[in-house]
Amino acid sequence: MPGVWVFAETVDGVPKPVVLELLTKARSLGDAAAIALGPGASKSAATLGQYGAKKVYVHEDPAFRDVLATPAVDVLARLVETEQPDLLIFGMTYDGRDVASRLSARLGTALIANATDVTRKDGGWAIVSPMFGGSLLVTTVPKTKGPTLVLVRPKAVAAEPAGSAGAPEVQTLTDPVDSSKPVARVLRRETEKASGPKLEDATIIVSGGRGLGAPENFKMLDELAAELGAAVGASRAVVDAGWKPYSFQIGQTGKTVKPTVYIALGISGAMQHTVGMKGARTIIAINKDPEAPIFKLADLGVVGDVHKIVPQLIQEVRSRKGK
């Protein structure tokens, strides 16, 4: 069985949701192991085991939390050399991307990004990634010796606990963190709280684009979202323009979402955006441009003025909820 490792990003000992998705995939490909780094890492071992990690490497040094990428790359490079895994899977997250990219340069091995699936092929790996906003699927094979590194997009795999998982073997690492090299150090963390459900978990998402015309018009989206119990999202154009914080952004450089209903308001449907939302079960789009690409994805498209339709829709929803 090939050795398949998952870079297990944890926050205070809780694995990020993407980690459980990656482990679900990893255990179907070989002997799954997880590497959890930072304070509280050992606490995550039980959950990582439930999702299929037979072995969990943990290192509790606070440097893994406070310094970007480099301490993790150091410890991974050392482990790879001694344990020789065949495949390393990372989530396509901020930290996952930095760590995997640096590690690929350190090891000189293949890094394949944006993956939505990993399969075995002719004794090697074949990695599937969407291109052009998901209209094309390309299969890439690594050509290097040594472990292949893959960055898998969040929500590409549904996380499922392993049926018969026992407690994983835990190996606690204590090797000192190299403090001689210049590093990028986190000074403080700021959160931009949004009301309502989190985008990643929401059943309904109401999302706005440049077609809203002005930042104050997001108020009607907030209102509609509140009526529907929905989360509010935004396109990159809107975030780049500073109308909404980045934590609202859906798309290639933002979040990937899979709600039951996605309501796109004034969003043209650039590939950058659609790659993050086309997994929605149902898509509703309102846009004044009948040629907008979003209408090619939408289950229901309304060609019209969002400024007129959205206030009417809020009223419609209110009156129907009363019944």
Next chain:
Amino acid sequence: MNVLVCVKQIPDPNAPGKLDPQTKRLVREGVDLVLDPGDEHGVEAGLQLVEKDAGEVTVISMGPPKAVDAIRRALAMGANRGILITDPALENSDAISTARAIAAAIKDLTYDVIICGTESTDGSSGAMPAQLAELLGLPLLSFAKKLEVSQGKAVIDRQTDDGYDVVEAQLPAVVTVTGGINEARYPALRGIMQAKNKDVKQVGLSEIGLDGQAGKAALTQEVVEATPAEARKAGEVVEDKGEGAKRVADFLRALKVI
């Protein structure tokens, strides 16, 4: 303060992308080529740093000879000079080859900050800047939506899932910027005229000492298959004649979400 900005020329992202069915490579013929819009923010961030504090912006790119147009665009915005790494052996390079080539080409330059976009708009793996930082042994300040440089340090606001982290590194450092960091300036006519006379140095693999170590000779991966994804079935598109909101509400009710 000397700033290096890495830029890439890409097919116009507003035109639908195509892969050559034979070679499985991006079709670049017959498509408008532009400076990656993400890199315009990198050039702008570089210009703002040297405008605050004396210094120069050097723009570096890897690509076919016509990628010089992307460099000229950055020069027209105000960058001082350009370097184009171009070599037939670099065609269809992996990100790591780009990182190797840039690291080799800037070996003898002095710089305080290297700025890149977070990812190219066409390839969007976002691997190159971190690989470059690793090869140079430098810290990487990634996903910056704000950048300040003073007293030998760079401090960024780094995007996170639910906000941002304030992250600091000693110079020199590699920084990747998001589109949210600034509004990129349009080149003025004067800038466009001046750009024609600015120095753009072209170098090949042998000149940077990388013969046989980058590009075709060092491919780490190969695309073996490209298939159209199962398309979503487009649904009904209706024109709003006053009934649009009602249609949407009916639809939501049918989905049992209201």
